[in-house]
Amino acid sequence: MPTQAPTADAAESPTHGPARNEDEFRFPPGLRHNLPFYLFTRFFRPGNPILLFQHLVKTYGPVSHYKLGNNNIVFINDPELIREILITQAPAFIKERTQQRMKILLGEGLITSEGEFHMRQRRITAPAFHRQRIQAYASMMVKHAAAMRASWQPGQACDISAAMMELTLEIVAQTLFATDVTQEIRQINDEVNVIMQLYNYLIALPKAESYLHWPIPGLIRFRKARSRLDAVVYRMIAERRGSNEDRGDLLSMLLAGHDEEEKTGQSSMSDLQLRDEVITIFLAGYETVANALTWTWYLLSQNPAAAERMQQEIDSVLGVGPDARLPALEDLPQLRYTEMVFAEAMRLYPPAWAMGRQSTQAIELGAYRLPAGTYFFFSQYILQRSERYYHDPLRFDPERFTPEQKAARPRFAYFPFGGGARQCIGEAFAWMEGVLILATIAQQWRFHMLPGQKVDVQPKITLRPKYPMLMMAEPRVNEDR
Ligand code: HEM
Numbered sequence: 001m002p003t004q005a006p007t008a009d010a011a012e013s014p015t016h017g018p019a020r021n022e023d024e025f026r027f028p029p030g031l032r033h034n035l036p037f038y039l040f041t042r043f044f045r046p047g048n049p050i051l052l053f054q055h056l057v058k059t060y061g062p063v064s065h066y067k068l069g070n071n072n073i074v075f076i077n078d079p080e081l082i083r084e085i086l087i088t089q090a091p092a093f094i095k096e097r098t099q100q101r102m103k104i105l106l107g108e109g110l111i112t113s114e115g116e117f118h119m120r121q122r123r124i125t126a127p128a129f130h131r132q133r134i135q136a137y138a139s140m141m142v143k144h145a146a147a148m149r150a151s152w153q154p155g156q157a158c159d160i161s162a163a164m165m166e167l168t169l170e171i172v173a174q175t176l177f178a179t180d181v182t183q184e185i186r187q188i189n190d191e192v193n194v195i196m197q198l199y200n201y202l203i204a205l206p207k208a209e210s211y212l213h214w215p216i217p218g219l220i221r222f223r224k225a226r227s228r229l230d231a232v233v234y235r236m237i238a239e240r241r242g243s244n245e246d247r248g249d250l251l252s253m254l255l256a257g258h259d260e261e262e263k264t265g266q267s268s269m270s271d272l273q274l275r276d277e278v279i280t281i282f283l284a285g286y287e288t289v290a291n292a293l294t295w296t297w298y299l300l301s302q303n304p305a306a307a308e309r310m311q312q313e314i315d316s317v318l319g320v321g322p323d324a325r326l327p328a329l330e331d332l333p334q335l336r337y338t339e340m341v342f343a344e345a346m347r348l349y350p351p352a353w354a355m356g357r358q359s360t361q362a363i364e365l366g367a368y369r370l371p372a373g374t375y376f377f378f379s380q381y382i383l384q385r386s387e388r389y390y391h392d393p394l395r396f397d398p399e400r401f402t403p404e405q406k407a408a409r410p411r412f413a414y415f416p417f418g419g420g421a422r423q424c425i426g427e428a429f430a431w432m433e434g435v436l437i438l439a440t441i442a443q444q445w446r447f448h449m450l451p452g453q454k455v456d457v458q459p460k461i462t463l464r465p466k467y468p469m470l471m472m473a474e475p476r477v478n479e480d481r
Contacts, residue, residue, distance in 0.1 A: 024369070025362070026368045026369045027368060027370065028060070028074060029065065030060050030064040030066045031065070031066035049459060050459055053075055053377070053379050056075045061077075063366060071373070071374075071375060072374040073376075073377065074368075074375070075376075075377050076376060076378040077379070078366070079410040079411065080410065081365055082419075083410075083411060084365055085376055085378075090421055092361050092363055093357035095112070096357055096376075097358070104199075104212055105279065105283070106283070107272065109121070109277050110122060110277060119421075121273070124269065125281075127253055127257055128254060134175075137171075137175045138328060138432060139328065139329070141436045142436050145167060145436065148441070149441050149445060152445065154474065154475045155474070156472070156473050157470050157471070157473075158471060159468045160470075161469045165287065168286040169188070169189055171286070171433060172282055175429075176250045176278060176282060178249040178251075178252075187232070192229065194221055194222065195222060195225045196283075202222070233278050237275065238271075240255060251278065255274070257269075284426065285429070287461075288351040288352065289430050289433055291351040291463055292342065292349070292430070292434055293434060293437060295349035296434070297447050297469075299345050299396045300446075300447070301448055302396070306398055307446060309337055310338050310341050311446070311476065313336070314439050314443050315443075317334045317335060318331065324443065327436055332432065332435060337398060338439055338442075339401075340401040341398045341438065342431070343401040344400060347384045348396065350463060351416070351462045352416060352462065353380055353459050353462070354378065355380070357375075358373065380415055381459070383413065384413070384414055384415075384416075386413075417430070444475060445476065446473075446476060447474070448472045448474060449469070450471065454466075
């Protein structure tokens with residue numbers, strides 16, 4: 001799950017405080033003094049912190065530095081140094097403040113927890129995401145995508161972003177809770193929408209948790225929606241604990257993981273802990289995939305040759321006319337080009353568009369030495385559009401993801417799912433879901449942007465489209481519909 005860029009929050013004092021004597025450190029080039037006000041207003045324009053990062057890379061190169069209040073902030077645009085932070089020197093870092101602040105909703109779930117506690121939770125949760133386990137969800141993903149494609153009419157205009165949110169929300173709810181939540185999906189959807197509207201703003205504010213209880217209408221709405229969502233989750237947990245039934249869903253796996261831990265004599269996962277993990281997986285698991293799919297449909301609409309090639313692949317794997325069948329798990333190895341399209345879309349529009357860490361001790365990084373408490377940011381959106389690693393980087397070209405081309409790039413020239421011990425636990429789930437949804441829908445439909453629409457990114461927690469994305473659904477010819 002991504003982060004947000006440093007905003008006014010960076011004016012909070014870091015956990016370990018700035019170095020007493022900054023002379024002993026070697027800082028990268030950049031704005032030596034506090035970020036001047038004019039730059040702050042120019043680049044921290046609400047809604048687009050990407051501008052500041054782009055400015056830093058253009059002016060100072062792959063590693064740059066600036067100060068905001070007492071805080072040292074380093075922006076990195078170099079795959080090897082990102083590897084240093086996420087893997088080689090990972091124990092010397094914790095997540096930066098925006099992600100810590102997500103606790104107002106996620107509690108101590110996988111995204112927000114740290115250290116030993118995180119490692120234990122990750123161990124318990126990992127089996128639920130094993131490749132074999134998630135394969136059981138493939139047919140359910142296809143079933144939901146097929147129901148959505150059957151609901152569209154030729155020539156109908158649809159907001160593809162809203163449609164993808166609805167579809168991925170249904171899928172994650174079903175995979176988490178099996179069948180018993182079907183009735184409540186609409187309600188959950190509404191609560192989540194209320195929560196997310198405010199949450200995006202709340203986590204950008206310093207000390208969000210301290211005024212969460214203020215009697216302000218927006219905050220009251222947030223608290224109510226959170227309580228209703230909690231109530232649904234707690235009820236599911238209670239029912240499942242009572243029945244002791246393995247429904248093959250993620251919740252059963254989390255409970256089974258808890259039992260395993262009990263057998264080994266370790267303390268068990270409380271209801272509160274289960275709640276935090278369930279809400280974390282739930283929220284991390286749908287908006288990211290929905291955004292990835294939305295941008296994929298957008299890019300396909302702008303690149304008809306790639307769309308055509310993907311459809312040919314789908315037809316050759318699944319058949320055409322009356323003999324056409326729905327995709328299944330076994331088809332994934334043959335849907336190579338579809339996967340390359342999805343990969344290329346996440347290169348240009350990575351749903352997790354930036355990540356951040358804070359050092360807990362003095363750090364040697366490349367040619368630099370930085371004090372404890374320094375914030376480090378790096379952005380998938382910026383690095384994955386770098387000319388250094390991608391020729392003609394703004395061009396949509398799925399061929400960049402042939403095995404040969406992938407192998408020719410450094411590991412962290414493409415990192416939509418992060419890396420190291422905190423790498424996205426749902427990565428295999430997301431690839432499977434993305435490719436199966438693309439194949440199911442593209443088998444029958446292609447999409448065209450309605451004329452006169454503005455398209456831009458809105459870098460919130462995830463990289464959303466800034467405006468609704470209205471597309472016309474056109475049935476494919478020679479279809480037996
Ligand atoms: C295209 C879809 C997705 C993208 C781009 C994405 C991206 C990411 C990234 C970049 C991180 C690491 C954040 C960091 O280290 O600071 C992450 C973590 C995480 N993601 Fe995803 N994710 C996606 C889908 C999913 C799905 C489908 C699930 C669950 C069903 C999920 C659950 C999580 C969880 C629980 C973590 C925290 C893992 C940990 O720290 O141990 N994600 N994701």
